[in-house]
Amino acid sequence: QVQLQESGPGLVMPSQTLSLTCSVSGGSISSGSYFWSWIRQPAGKGLEWIGRIYTSGSTNFHPSLKSRVTMSVDTSKNQFSLRLTSVTAADTAVYYCARVVEWEVDPYYFYYMDVWGKGTTVTVSS
Amino acid sequence: DIQMTQSPSSLSASVGDRVTITCRASQSMSSYLNWYQQKPGKAPELLIYAATTLQSGFPSRFSGSGSGIDFTLTIGSLQPEDFASYYCQQTFRTPWTFGQGTKVEIK
Numbered sequence: 001q002v003q004l005q006e007s008g009p010g011l012v013m014p015s016q017t018l019s020l021t022c023s024v025s026g027g028s029i030s031s032g033s034y035f036w037s038w039i040r041q042p043a044g045k046g047l048e049w050i051g052r053i054y055t056s057g058s059t060n061f062h063p064s065l066k067s068r069v070t071m072s073v074d075t076s077k078n079q080f081s082l083r084l085t086s087v088t089a090a091d092t093a094v095y096y097c098a099r100v101v102e103w104e105v106d107p108y109y110f111y112y113m114d115v116w117g118k119g120t121t122v123t124v125s126s
Numbered sequence: 127d128i129q130m131t132q133s134p135s136s137l138s139a140s141v142g143d144r145v146t147i148t149c150r151a152s153q154s155m156s157s158y159l160n161w162y163q164q165k166p167g168k169a170p171e172l173l174i175y176a177a178t179t180l181q182s183g184f185p186s187r188f189s190g191s192g193s194g195i196d197f198t199l200t201i202g203s204l205q206p207e208d209f210a211s212y213y214c215q216q217t218f219r220t221p222w223t224f225g226q227g228t229k230v231e232i233k
Contacts, residue, residue, distance in 0.1 A: 047162075047170065047213055049222040062221040063127075096169055103176070111217040112160045112175035119169050 002027040004097050004117035012091075018084040022097030022117055029078045030055045032100050033102040036073065037113060038082045042094040048093075052100060053080055087124045094119040128152050128216050138233040145201040147212055147228045154194045155218035161190055161199050164227075165210045173212070174199065203232035204230070 008020035022036070029036070038050040051061035053071040061069045065084070073080040084091060098113040128151035139145050149159065157177035162170035163184075172181045174190035177197055187202035201208055209232055214225040 046227045047215075047224040049215075049224070052220075060220045064221075101175075103174070108156065110158060110176040111222075112172055113162075113170075113215075114172045114175075114181070116169040116171070 002099060002115050004095050004099065004115055006095060006097050006117045006120040007039050008095075008120060008122070010121055010123060012087050012090055012122060013126055014124055015086055018082070018091060018124075020082045020095055020097075020120065020122070024078045024099075026081075028075075029073065029080065030075050033104070035045050035072075035102065036080045037098045037100050038071065038094045039098060039113075040091075041096070041119075042093045050082065050095075080119055092122065092124045094121050101108045104110075127221055128155060128219055129222055130214055130216055130223050130225040132214055132228050134224060134228060136229040136231060137154055138231045139204050140233045141204055141206060143204045143233075145204050145208075147199040147214075147230075147232060149192075149199070149214035149225050151195050151197075151216055151218075155216050157193050158218035159190075159192065159197045160215045160217065162213045162215065163208075163210050164213065167216040170213065200232075206232075207217075 003025045005023045012018045035054040037052040053059045059071050068085045070083045096119045097117045099115040099116050103110040131150045159177045161174040163173045164170040178190045189200045191198045211227045211229045213227045
């Protein structure tokens with residue numbers, strides 16, 4: 001079955017750029033009615049949706065992060081990525097990638113995240 | 127943004143208890159509501175989607191109900207492996223938002 005694995009630096013300096021990659025295994029990133037998402041969770045706190053990306057490259061981001069976030073997809077490597085610029089301590093969190101299912105139940109389209117990576121901890125500190 | 131308010135934020139219960147967690151949306155959103163279970167140190171797992179559909183692999187003691195603004199997650203008979211945090215999430219409108227979570231602890 002499909003598995004996701006986040007990778008990237010665990011420590012990022014303040015004002016620098018956080019870059020993470022999510023590798024997809026067990027299936028093609030381009031197959032099926034799926035797209036891809038990033039979510040984060042500060043220690044001891046709840047979940048925050050960061051944004052989503054379709055394999056076409058189309059994206060949607062959380063408005064609070066929109067000015068600092070980019071996402072990309074590399075279908076040849078079966079990966080998608082997150083970049084967050086100008087980080088501060090408030091960006092310290094566990095970052096998860098997830099697969100989003102688009103489920104058509106005419107006339108509705110439901111969305112849910114059915115496969116998650118294990119998460120990677122990113123600390124912003126000097 | 128659609129605000130999701132879960133209650134309670136935590137609860138203590140015994141094995142065999144019936145547990146109910148509620149999630150209220152700040153606006154009507156049909157059935158665009160998912161529930162996730164998260165155990166300490168682990169990633170969330172999809173539990174229920176589209177308000178009422180149980181994800182494969184989870185036992186039938188879990189059930190979801192509701193539509194519009196008010197939603198409920200019910201655990202029919204709490205088992206030791208159910209002690210975890212539970213989050214609701216709306217996918218009616220971006221930005222997708224989560225409830226603050228409900229921690230289910232052992233009494």
